[in-house]
Amino acid sequence: MFGLFLGIIILLVAVGFGILVSKKAKALSAIVITLGVIVGIGSIIISCIASVPTGMTGIVTTFGKVENYVLDAGLSMKAPWQTVIKMDNRIQKKSVSLSCFSSDIQEVSVAYTVNYQIDKSNAMNIYKSIGTGYFETVIQPSITEAVKEVTARYTAEALVNSREELSNEIEKVLTERLVAYNINIVDTSIEDMDFTDAFTSAVEAKQVAQQNKLKAETEAQQKIVEAEAAAKVKTVEAQAEADAEKIKAEAEAYQIKIKAEAEAEANAKINASLTDELNDYYYINQWNGVLPGTYVGSDDVSTIINPN
Secondary structure (H helix, E strand, O other), rough: OOOHHHHHHHHHHHHHHHHHOOOOHHHHHHHHHHHHHHHHHEEEEEEEEEEEEEOOOEEEEEOEEHHHEEEEEEEEEEOOOOOEEEEEEOEEEEEEEEEEOOOOEEEEEHHHHHEEEEEEHHHHHHHOOOOHHHHHHHHHHHHHHHHHHHOOOOHHHHHHHHHHOOOHHHHHHHHHHHHHOOEEEEEEEEEEEEEEEHHHHHHHHHHHHHHHHHHHHHHHHHHHHHEEEEEEEHHHHHHHHHHHHHHHHHHHHHHHHHHHHHHHHHHHHHHHOOHHHHHHHHHHHHOOOOOOOEEEEOOOOOEEEOOO
């Protein structure tokens, strides 16, 4: 708009100067008028060009009215009476520190960081309804409400143990709130969470007590395991000893059986090989020369008479 007014003013001045000068300065007036026209037209042309830097979105207004379209980064044409307002469409990072309360009325100090980005295709609606200060107007209050709302669902102890879950719930609530304003949440995180000194001391004491209890339970369990292991070792040793004795006894019995079977087989073979002549032979070899009695009779019949 300024370029348009400047160009018109320059043209009017140049024409007025040409009319007012005398005929003697006609050549000079022609030069002044020509230069004025060139500069004036140049200013008007420049006022028709809009330059939007990279990472920005151009919002076009006509006499204060927001147009229903946006200009992308680069050079664009516009009416000389239109104004272009630049809005940052890059991912932006902001941190907010606030105090809130848990469900058990413990005060919690939270440092919350959010990465956000405007929906550049709807940047004109953001400017129309909120303006360029959308962080202070919408985002920061939404962060405060979301953090306080979600934190109040947890006890202080649960907040300590569920930090990631808490962050995810806050992000979900915040995303739902800001999407209505054409602002997108890219990422969020809880940078820091601090409690009162009294609560911190109580948590530390409880953790120490739990650790001591866990240590005692672990030691007791270890002793039980060691005792069970020792008992199992003794049982295994006793079983092994009993098995060894049993194997030894079975081996000895098997040896006796084999020996007896061998002797029986040998005796059977000896008995099978004995004849009447061999028996008489063994008998004669073992006779000591003493007759058992007196023989009486003929050649066919012999009778032994015992002298006793």
